[in-house]
Amino acid sequence: MTAPLLSIDNLKVTFSTRNGLVEALKGVSLSLDAGETLGIVGESGSGKSVTAFSVMQLLDRAGKITDGRISFRGQDITRASRSMLQPLRGAAMSMIFQNPRAALNPIRTVGLQIADVLRAHEALSAHEARGKALKLLEAVLIRDPEERLDSFPHELSGGMCQRVMIAMAIACEPTLLIADEPTTGLDVTTQKTVMDLLAEITARRGMAMILITHDLGLAAQYCQRVAVMEQGLVVEEAVPASLFGAPRHAYTKRLVAASPTRTSTVGSLVVDADEPAPPAPRVSPRRPAEPLLQVSQLVKIFDNGFRGVDDVSFDLAPGESLGLVGESGSGKSTISRLVCRLLDHSAGTIRFDGEDIGAIPSRDFYRSRFRKDIQIVFQDHGDSLNPRFSAFDCIADPLKLLTRVQDSRELRRQVEDCAHRVGLPTEFLNRFPHQLSGGQKARVGIARAIAAKPRLLVLDEPTAALDVSVQAVILHLLDRLRRETGLAYLFVSHDLNVVRMMCERTIVLQKGQIVEQGPSGALFTDPASDYARDLIAAIPHFDPEAATARHREAAAAG
Amino acid sequence: MSATLSHTGYILRGNPVTLVAGIGAALLILVAIVAPSIAPYGPTVSNVPLSLQPPSAAHWFGTDQLGRDVFSRVLVATRLDLAIAASAVSLSFVLGAMIGAFCGYAGGRLDRWVGRFVDVLMAFPLFVLAMALVAALGNRVENIIFATAIINLPFYIRFARAEVNVRRNSGWVEAARASGNSHARVVLLFLLPNVLPAMAVQISLNLGWAILNAAGLSFLGLGVQAPTPEWGIMVAEGARFITTGKWWLVVFPGAALMSAVLCFNLLGDGLRDILDPRMRT
Numbered sequence A: 001m002t003a004p005l006l007s008i009d010n011l012k013v014t015f016s017t018r019n020g021l022v023e024a025l026k027g028v029s030l031s032l033d034a035g036e037t038l039g040i041v042g043e044s045g046s047g048k049s050v051t052a053f054s055v056m057q058l059l060d061r062a063g064k065i066t067d068g069r070i071s072f073r074g075q076d077i078t079r080a081s082r083s084m085l086q087p088l089r090g091a092a093m094s095m096i097f098q099n100p101r102a103a104l105n106p107i108r109t110v111g112l113q114i115a116d117v118l119r120a121h122e123a124l125s126a127h128e129a130r131g132k133a134l135k136l137l138e139a140v141l142i143r144d145p146e147e148r149l150d151s152f153p154h155e156l157s158g159g160m161c162q163r164v165m166i167a168m169a170i171a172c173e174p175t176l177l178i179a180d181e182p183t184t185g186l187d188v189t190t191q192k193t194v195m196d197l198l199a200e201i202t203a204r205r206g207m208a209m210i211l212i213t214h215d216l217g218l219a220a221q222y223c224q225r226v227a228v229m230e231q232g233l234v235v236e237e238a239v240p241a242s243l244f245g246a247p248r249h250a251y252t253k254r255l256v257a258a259s260p261t262r263t264s265t266v267g268s269l270v271v272d273a274d275e276p277a278p279p280a281p282r283v284s285p286r287r288p289a290e291p292l293l294q295v296s297q298l299v300k301i302f303d304n305g306f307r308g309v310d311d312v313s314f315d316l317a318p319g320e321s322l323g324l325v326g327e328s329g330s331g332k333s334t335i336s337r338l339v340c341r342l343l344d345h346s347a348g349t350i351r352f353d354g355e356d357i358g359a360i361p362s363r364d365f366y367r368s369r370f371r372k373d374i375q376i377v378f379q380d381h382g383d384s385l386n387p388r389f390s391a392f393d394c395i396a397d398p399l400k401l402l403t404r405v406q407d408s409r410e411l412r413r414q415v416e417d418c419a420h421r422v423g424l425p426t427e428f429l430n431r432f433p434h435q436l437s438g439g440q441k442a443r444v445g446i447a448r449a450i451a452a453k454p455r456l457l458v459l460d461e462p463t464a465a466l467d468v469s470v471q472a473v474i475l476h477l478l479d480r481l482r483r484e485t486g487l488a489y490l491f492v493s494h495d496l497n498v499v500r501m502m503c504e505r506t507i508v509l510q511k512g513q514i515v516e517q518g519p520s521g522a523l524f525t526d527p528a529s530d531y532a533r534d535l536i537a538a539i540p541h542f543d544p545e546a547a548t549a550r551h552r553e554a555a556a557a558g
Numbered sequence B: 001m002s003a004t005l006s007h008t009g010y011i012l013r014g015n016p017v018t019l020v021a022g023i024g025a026a027l028l029i030l031v032a033i034v035a036p037s038i039a040p041y042g043p044t045v046s047n048v049p050l051s052l053q054p055p056s057a058a059h060w061f062g063t064d065q066l067g068r069d070v071f072s073r074v075l076v077a078t079r080l081d082l083a084i085a086a087s088a089v090s091l092s093f094v095l096g097a098m099i100g101a102f103c104g105y106a107g108g109r110l111d112r113w114v115g116r117f118v119d120v121l122m123a124f125p126l127f128v129l130a131m132a133l134v135a136a137l138g139n140r141v142e143n144i145i146f147a148t149a150i151i152n153l154p155f156y157i158r159f160a161r162a163e164v165n166v167r168r169n170s171g172w173v174e175a176a177r178a179s180g181n182s183h184a185r186v187v188l189l190f191l192l193p194n195v196l197p198a199m200a201v202q203i204s205l206n207l208g209w210a211i212l213n214a215a216g217l218s219f220l221g222l223g224v225q226a227p228t229p230e231w232g233i234m235v236a237e238g239a240r241f242i243t244t245g246k247w248w249l250v251v252f253p254g255a256a257l258m259s260a261v262l263c264f265n266l267l268g269d270g271l272r273d274i275l276d277p278r279m280r281t
Helices: A048-056 A110-121 A126-139 A158-170 A188-205 A216-222 A240-245 A250-258 A332-339 A362-367 A391-402 A408-421 A426-430 A438-451 A468-485 A496-502 A520-525 A530-538 A544-557 B002-014 B016-038 B070-106 B108-123 B126-137 B141-167 B171-178 B183-219 B231-239 B248-275
Strands: A006-017 A020-032 A037-041 A063-072 A093-096 A176-180 A208-213 A225-230 A233-238 A293-301 A307-316 A321-325 A347-352 A374-377 A456-460 A488-493 A505-510 A513-519
Touching (some): A006 A048, A020 A037, A020 A048, A020 A063, A020 A233, A037 A216, A048 A063, A048 A208, A093 A158, A126 A158, A158 A188, A176 A188, A188 A208, A188 A216, A188 A530, A208 A216, A225 A250, A233 A240, A250 A468, A307 A513, A321 A496, A332 A374, A332 A456, A374 A438, A374 B171, A391 A426, A438 A468, A468 A496, A488 A496, A496 A520, A505 A530, A513 A520, B016 B070, B016 B248, B070 B183, B070 B231, B171 B183, B183 B248, B231 B248
Parallel strands (some): A037 A208, A176 A208, A321 A488, A456 A488
Antiparallel strands (some): A006 A020, A225 A233, A293 A347
């Protein structure tokens, strides 16, 4: 047996912070053979990116490798000097970063940037470099490569930027490619094309790849081996089929359970649910009640003439949960803000409880008696909490303004009651947002939204910024809240599995228009429109058989 | 509270310059309060036979052309100079932050008009504008404060406007609106407190500048008048004697001026770190 391409042996990395030394990696051992694809999955803070950065020797100054060995092609590079690394980086191993737009230089054309990489390792004339750059852009299947050579990063879409990054990474034919969350932030369909491209390129050129991701489905679909990391340790390593089919470690089990799949339900996401969900007094979607919300022929044209929402109509019954799904630019977030009256629409009507609330301009809506009835939970929980308000102040704010609670003791009682309902311990109420974890911030955001006892809750990607295990808990919480209070939900998400679990009905949006709508179950099993079918097909999933079939296919293509 | 203290301690340990500047500023304020009672001589008591004496044990900073004790005058002048600067800065800060924050939040026509007005104001040579204001309004201390406040105003308006502008589309402002906050409440309770840490830096830097400005006006004979102890006037008066080697008349009030300005400028950076809760973990 030959030596592995890359081997990491008992790697320990510590960061010195103001709170003392923090051990980010506590003895990580991994190995990778030439041409193999290894997935590293884990949640934020598990040390997966630190591992990649240690291999590339890109740790920032606060981080130190305290113990262990990294060897690449049999050469010890643990404490390699700059001059020793220079020829390796880019040429023998290269990296693809999470945010392609931030990783590209905004003031240089992509052609020049690819040429820069080439010329750093080979003596090439400008003309030769340009020719090679063109070939690389062709290899990453960019449309009109000739034209794109002279484009600046801001002229390209996120997916195209990531292709340019891939082109740069493979420019010098490295033997090892490290992809750190290469598709996070991209739409599912774009994610699929980018990942397919990466898989195809690595297979054809015999490159080894480390794919770092938080998405188990993605790892299962594209990797031959997957390592699960938790708090600086590799807790389990196996082939995807056995790892996801029969996880052994408790953490892996929890992670696998928490990842939404085609068949999971809200209840099945959380392994040890703290309390049994109350019996479902679910409102039948076909209850002949007067709709709570009626949106008809809604249009939003932005100042620059862009039609963000184009003739959208839908109804929402009291207590019903309606999902809005679509990719970025589909207008789903715009609709949520229009319904919340945080943004003015250009045409159409929005009726709430029979009254035309669309007639009230958004700037005056804070005075409306309906303000209390329509509340919103935002996507970015960090950004949606005032940094100078404690959790208590955040939750108390709508109570003071919308339900006119004046008495301070009564206010405290109600805030604590809200905190209790979202599972936020009372001692956290004195903390400021930066002292709370992502999940806790999400709970504060939800508590604030339900504090005034609204009748309609708009959820704008409430779990998109959270780790899967936290997402599972929050979804569970949201589902329970709805059962308890009979709230109606307008649930906006890009994650179709989440919408399927949370909503009775789903609307699929594309470019501001409704392409399909219907009961969630039927829509997911038997989508009528091509777009919905593409969306559903693009969701990464860990269907072990499909994954193995894909690998065979890729190997055959290579 | 103790968290704030320990955070302050942490910042100061990592940044001793701030500590020194803070001590200096505290000392200046203390001197401003107690100066009349600790000054060894009356600041306006002249003793002609002892005029233009170099520094000695009896007169640490020497005496001026009328035999007044320069040390006492420098000490007593601290109160007036700091008072002028502090009131001018607070005036321009309060007005400027409000105007700027509301413009930044509202946008639109109001914002454009105020923006142009500020541009016009800034197109003037500011010191000349202050001189003109004092000359037109009358040679009084209040008018120096007023003039200094006016010429500082554009910086605060612009600063508050820019800071509010980047935050007005943030999630927590939208959330505040969804919670039923009126626009005035959003600006006053949400946006201003978030802008404050950044503005504290500006205040501290500005305080130094305002001291310099007030002293400059007095140096030119505007505002504070001759017998009153004031650093600017003292430098102006001493300048006449510098060619004859009577350096102490200019150097000591000048050094007082310089150290005051330096203290407030250095304090700025440290203040920002202490006031910003996001710097805490």
